[in-house]
Amino acid sequence: MTTSIQYALMAGAAYISNRDPKNQFPIPQGWLEFAHVPNNPDYPMFTAASGFEAVSFQNIANPNEIVISFGGTDFSKGIPGALFTGDF
Amino acid sequence: MQKHKAMLTPLILPLILKILHGMLKQITKLGLILMMGVSMSACSSTASWKEDVLLHDGRKIVISVLNNLGGYPAIESRERSTIDETVTFTLPDVNREIVWKMGFRDDVPELNSLNLIRLDVVKGVPYVATYPAGCIAYNKWGRPNPPQVLFKYEGEQWKRITLAEFPAELINAHANVIVGRPKASLLKSFYTVEGVDAENHDISTPEYKTILREAVKNGDAITSCPDFNSQQYRSFNPPLPMKPLPEK
Numbered sequence: 001m002t003t004s005i006q007y008a009l010m011a012g013a014a015y016i017s018n019r020d021p022k023n024q025f026p027i028p029q030g031w032l033e034f035a036h037v038p039n040n041p042d043y044p045m046f047t048a049a050s051g052f053e054a055v056s057f058q059n060i061a062n063p064n065e066i067v068i069s070f071g072g073t074d075f076s077k078g079i080p081g082a083l084f085t086g087d088f
Numbered sequence: 089m090q091k092h093k094a095m096l097t098p099l100i101l102p103l104i105l106k107i108l109h110g111m112l113k114q115i116t117k118l119g120l121i122l123m124m125g126v127s128m129s130a131c132s133s134t135a136s137w138k139e140d141v142l143l144h145d146g147r148k149i150v151i152s153v154l155n156n157l158g159g160y161p162a163i164e165s166r167e168r169s170t171i172d173e174t175v176t177f178t179l180p181d182v183n184r185e186i187v188w189k190m191g192f193r194d195d196v197p198e199l200n201s202l203n204l205i206r207l208d209v210v211k212g213v214p215y216v217a218t219y220p221a222g223c224i225a226y227n228k229w230g231r232p233n234p235p236q237v238l239f240k241y242e243g244e245q246w247k248r249i250t251l252a253e254f255p256a257e258l259i260n261a262h263a264n265v266i267v268g269r270p271k272a273s274l275l276k277s278f279y280t281v282e283g284v285d286a287e288n289h290d291i292s293t294p295e296y297k298t299i300l301r302e303a304v305k306n307g308d309a310i311t312s313c314p315d316f317n318s319q320q321y322r323s324f325n326p327p328l329p330m331k332p333l334p335e336k
Binding site: 016017019020021022024032033034035036038039040041042043047048049051056058060063064066 | 196224293309328331
């Protein structure tokens, strides 16, 4: 059974692009990280400029359990940009 | 007279309401414009300062640093992100101005986002040592280990060089410039050599303050960044095979 702490770690682990490695969340034990966007050469439609970021996790004990974690608004491009693109 | 007043009121009331509505719309528009103005000016600020840089041979040069700043990377951030950094200095003996400019936007494909660790001049040639700022930059620069990117100023431009091409006297040398940017609230206009050392005092990760000869082991700091070009991160297929669900 996936605990709230594990879900919280996976939610935080979606923030890779705009965080220094020392501030990134660890992956919970028993889970594998895969499929990251943006900057994925196989999926160029997910551009970093869009501000969208997501990563997936698979439960090692139960490979049918997949968690997809999305990042929220990236404020580094400035609030007005987020306002005008509806990124809120 | 009383009847006249009673007839006039229904005519004037809609007119007053219309005027008030118009004024309210104008005030709302003005408020929005003012809000946008404040936000935009807040997102186009700069930070600049000068530093004394102690070269390996004991000479000192002064560098001017200018950072163009963006917004806050996360809602809890206290410091703005850096859009780009320009470092200007005069080459000793020949009085020539040299510029190091680095962008920090991860959403562009160009190679960028390098934090300066050391700037030095050996036999009249400027060299800089940097490290990639963040995982996207680390992957963009090809995941170097030691996780540092080195440059030599040659032919009026900065050219990336290998560790073997870097002057031996600079290997294992420590940072002689402020690594990153001082806190906005504590920013000074000028930093002496002691001031630069004080700013770098709390950096505990060796690759962020020392030019390393050996590769970093055990995935420390930036070398622990996911390899976004690996199949694991590129593919949308889960790494482990999924089990078929039992039929009901």
